[in-house]
Amino acid sequence: MTISGVLLLDKPEGFSSNAALGKARWLLGERKAGHTGTLDPFATGLLPLCFGEATKFSADLLDADKAYEATARLGQRSSTGDTEGEIVEERPVDVSREQLDAVLTRFRGEISQIPPMHSALKRDGKPLYELARKGIVVEREARHVRIEELAVLEFAAPVLKFRVRCSKGTYVRVLAEDIGAALGCGAHLTALRRIAVGPLDIDAALTLQDLESIPTKEARQARLAPLDSLLASLPRVDLGELDAARFLHGQRLKTADSVGLAKLLLPARTVAAEEPPDVGLATTEAAGAEIRVRVYDPARLLGTALLGPDGRLQPSRLIAA
Structure with a gap:
């Protein structure tokens, strides 16, 4: 079973x-x-x-989004950005809390990161970490990520413990390295713990x-x-038994619940009506794109659907009975 x-x-x-x-x-x-x-x-x-x-x-x-608690060792850079690599550079650490706080402000919000060589990203079908193990370094494109939260938990040089909440695709190793570079002493991660996923x-x-x-x-x-x-982050639509059966057969449908949700979540914009042309009455046209919702019958989750501005549900992923 x-x-x-x-x-x-x-x-x-x-x-x-x-x-x-x-x-x-x-x-x-x-x-x-x-x-x-x-x-x-x-x-x-x-x-x-x-x-x-x-x-x-x-x-x-x-x-x-993901959230992590991390520990960085300032003053040391490693070949992998964490404890799995070798220490490749050491520098003295002369960083005050005020200097640290000033640097961290640069890393909140939208930032750019260059993915590390020791990562699962692929180049010509091969993971970058396989190339890195052979001593091969290839150019990587910077990517934009978002740092929602970056908070100091403890700081006693050369050890920095911090919490970060970030968008998908963020490399916390790279974040620690970039913070170390901005402080002028370098850094690598010595511990990383993920505490939340969505x-x-x-x-x-x-x-x-x-x-x-x-x-x-x-x-x-x-x-x-x-x-x-x-x-859990998706809006919920509930169906009666008859509509649920239609939904599970892949049929598009519209219900009072789905129409009400569309009006709430997909704001409308006002445009000039084409008819009658001499009156110019205001009419409403949905401006929002489709959104994903989770769909239930009275007893269980049925799957997900795309909810259109008119309240119509298009089944996307269905759960087997």
Whole structure:
């Protein structure tokens, strides 16, 4: 029997994301599984794992903001930007709290980052980290990311502990290196812990040891979060039984609930009416683009849909009965 749900895993240090997924899959007895974005082996923290039908919605968390707690060692640069590399440069650290605060202001909001060579990004089909291991360095394009929060937790030179909430695609290793460069002393990460992915929080996570300590496979499966926890940020539409049956057959439909939601979330703009041309009456035309919503019948989640400005629902991803 296929199970569906989300395991909020507190990944241990030294495990790759795929290794952690494999261990969890074995403990839960479910073959259909995937993660929602990798964590480096040296990093710990929240790794949401999707099982069964939840794998259809794993991409939603790939696009979500992430939050981390990190520790940087000022005055040392490493070949990888973290503890997995060799120290390639050392400099004295003469940084006051006032200087640190002034530098950190540059890294809040929209910033540019150059992805590191030691990353899973691909060039000609090969991950950059494979090239880096051979001593090959290739040019990488800068990418724009957003730093929503950057807060100092502790600072006692040369150690800086900070919390960051950022958009997808942000490399915290690169952020630490860039902060070190701006301070004039260099830096590398010595610890990284992910504490949130979108609406999901580390406080609800289980370790692999927690999972192993649960005596039966069925009891472990009962600890999975419902698959709609991946979709908590999406607006909700509820359907009656007849409309739910049509929706599950892939039919487009419009209900009072969906029309009301569209009016609330997709603002309209006023334009001049074409008819009658001599009157110029004001009319309303929807200006918003389609948005994704989660759709339910009276008993369960049915899937996701695109909600148009007119309130029409177009099924996108459906859950098997």
